[in-house]
Amino acid sequence: MENIAEQVLAGNRYALSRVLTHIENDTSEGRAALKALFPHTGRAHLIGVTGAPGTGKSSLVNRLAYYYRHPPEGEPKRVAIVAVDPSSPFTGGAILGDRIRMRDLAGDRGIFIRSMASRGALGGLSRATAGVVAALDAAGFDVIFIETVGAGQAEVDIARLAHTTLVVEAPGLGDDVQAIKAGILEIADVLVVNKADRPGALSTLRALTEMLKLAHPSQEVIMHHGRRMTIPGAQAEQAAPVWIPPVVKTVAIENEGIDDLAAAIGKHRTYLRESGEWQVRDRVRLQSELEDMLRDALMQQWQRRVPSDTYKATLEDVFARRLAPYDAVAYLVNHRAPAR
Amino acid sequence: MENIAEQVLAGNRYALSRVLTHIENDTSEGRAALKALFPHTGRAHLIGVTGAPGTGKSSLVNRLAYYYRHPPEGEPKRVAIVAVDPSSPFTGGAILGDRIRMRDLAGDRGIFIRSMASRGALGGLSRATAGVVAALDAAGFDVIFIETVGAGQAEVDIARLAHTTLVVEAPGLGDDVQAIKAGILEIADVLVVNKADRPGALSTLRALTEMLKLAHPSQEVIMHHGRRMTIPGAQAEQAAPVWIPPVVKTVAIENEGIDDLAAAIGKHRTYLRESGEWQVRDRVRLQSELEDMLRDALMQQWQRRVPSDTYKATLEDVFARRLAPYDAVAYLVNHRAPAR
Numbered sequence A, B: 001m002e003n004i005a006e007q008v009l010a011g012n013r014y015a016l017s018r019v020l021t022h023i024e025n026d027t028s029e030g031r032a033a034l035k036a037l038f039p040h041t042g043r044a045h046l047i048g049v050t051g052a053p054g055t056g057k058s059s060l061v062n063r064l065a066y067y068y069r070h071p072p073e074g075e076p077k078r079v080a081i082v083a084v085d086p087s088s089p090f091t092g093g094a095i096l097g098d099r100i101r102m103r104d105l106a107g108d109r110g111i112f113i114r115s116m117a118s119r120g121a122l123g124g125l126s127r128a129t130a131g132v133v134a135a136l137d138a139a140g141f142d143v144i145f146i147e148t149v150g151a152g153q154a155e156v157d158i159a160r161l162a163h164t165t166l167v168v169e170a171p172g173l174g175d176d177v178q179a180i181k182a183g184i185l186e187i188a189d190v191l192v193v194n195k196a197d198r199p200g201a202l203s204t205l206r207a208l209t210e211m212l213k214l215a216h217p218s219q220e221v222i223m224h225h226g227r228r229m230t231i232p233g234a235q236a237e238q239a240a241p242v243w244i245p246p247v248v249k250t251v252a253i254e255n256e257g258i259d260d261l262a263a264a265i266g267k268h269r270t271y272l273r274e275s276g277e278w279q280v281r282d283r284v285r286l287q288s289e290l291e292d293m294l295r296d297a298l299m300q301q302w303q304r305r306v307p308s309d310t311y312k313a314t315l316e317d318v319f320a321r322r323l324a325p326y327d328a329v330a331y332l333v334n335h336r337a338p339a340r
Helices: A002-009 A013-024 A028-040 A057-069 A096-100 A122-138 A153-159 A182-187 A201-215 A232-239 A258-275 A277-305 A308-319 A325-333 B002-009 B013-024 B028-040 B057-069 B096-100 B122-138 B153-159 B182-187 B201-215 B232-239 B258-275 B277-305 B308-319 B325-333
Strands: A045-050 A079-085 A111-117 A143-148 A164-169 A190-193 A221-224 A227-230 A247-249 B045-050 B079-085 B111-117 B143-148 B164-169 B190-193 B221-224 B227-230 B247-249
Touching (some): A002 A028, A002 A122, A013 A028, A013 A111, A028 A122, A045 A057, A057 A079, A057 A143, A057 A164, A057 A258, A079 A122, A111 A122, A122 A143, A164 A182, A164 A258, A190 A258, A201 A247, A277 B277, A308 A325, A308 B277, B002 B028, B002 B122, B013 B028, B013 B122, B028 B122, B057 B079, B057 B143, B057 B164, B079 B122, B122 B143, B122 B277, B190 B201, B190 B258, B201 B247, B258 B277
Parallel strands (some): A079 A111, A190 A247, B045 B143, B045 B164, B079 B111, B164 B190, B190 B247
Antiparallel strands (some): B221 B227
């Protein structure tokens, strides 16, 4: 499997696909490949994209990907898209159908698209996504989009894998101040109002700007045509670098506002690098990934140690209300199988 | 603390309040009380109430509570309301303000209302809620409402504590087929269209009924004025008891449809009892509660066993990409502190 990891590092797309499948299925080959690839990770810019269904996230990501492949200046970037659907039991081709419609991306070897779905537990999907992203990072993709289908807790957890998180809204989906979920604003680095040519775009934009003011009361934020303007008097407080999420208007299917959005993402990347936040986010991500795996591993270790009959008997005591859950746990945690 | 548990069992409201505070704060007194109270649990009907903000859940729960206190026939039931707000850092009085407006409930000693909020982790809130519900169950409340502020994953997890889960929708909140979250229909035992006098109520009702048809393709469901009607031909398949979530229309602030809703809840309770599903849900709930606690306890045990310096050094190796997360976990799980 070290061989296949070398092929991935050398840019072999077929080897990459095979490795990703191994990682998704959590095979020993997948783990061996991740071990070999891990030292080569840490270079890609991970961009999470989340938002309710119907906001046009996929089109937006397609357009951004195309923009990075054909930038107005500078070198084209290599782009990977990981489309994650926690509510779908199918993997591989599920969201790919939508992708194929974007002909401009087809056949471009600087683009790699992968759909993922939850076959088992959500925790498993989150971990598999982390592994897939790590492999793509090692394979040399400069930008990796992690796109989720919805905006539930599972999606938010997955979007958190990223350095930069885009939260996409659209007018007319009931996304008024009340309906925007409380947690979603906190994870947004860039807010996007897509389908901004639709009725209600202005009120969505206003609602988001109002919410941002509430979230960042010490700074005045004025939005104008998707540009963030800071009131001069408030700048004195900005001695330490502070990131106020900008609100960007786009119409993805018309390719409008994509340059503004790319500029906002670029600014956030610069902010992350200059403030040291890039490294902080990297560490938080790796640590939380590790602790999730540690919890699962400890549970598995415990399951090997404690006979399942012991566990079942204890559960029956709880069901019969003879033993409170807290006391059952105290007993189970310290249980040792009799010496043989 | 056994003394205070006895006072709770004897119906002392002040002792109950104190015990609930101990449980929320996860004190040793709270754990001791839960141990003493646990054998007296398992009798209450737990009703989870979830739905997006603005659907009028609180009013609905108030009206239902009043209905159970003043039933058209039979004995009044003792009712507890646990209002859970995962997004609020404040506990105790946060949602209580709304409650006070409902004067009919004030001063009724057959009603007990408790607001809870997340001070720490969401997992902690879920566990604290389980403990609070257990204490109220032991204290002899016949019906316990577990009401959450939103419809995110945290809220859904909390609503799952219940025997019967109400999912509340309302017209005009963008709750079209697309916007209704995928997982929410699966957890609904009774669907409520509240604010049914508003424009769009019919289309919300139709959308829900369509979604139910998709979810239960083998049965035909026809909705008429909040009554579920089953097509005669389809009844042959209903030999084994099957529950198809009814859709009930209400206007809580006008007290309309509350009797229909109470009837639907009553039917679900009968279904649970007759099908054996009551016991199944009870066991699923207790087992998942226990496994959450077990995971946390194993992590704490591991933290006591492995020096924090060892953990920090391993993390640094991961941050520096010298050690892959999977291999770090394999090392950490099997780490033993040197014998002293």
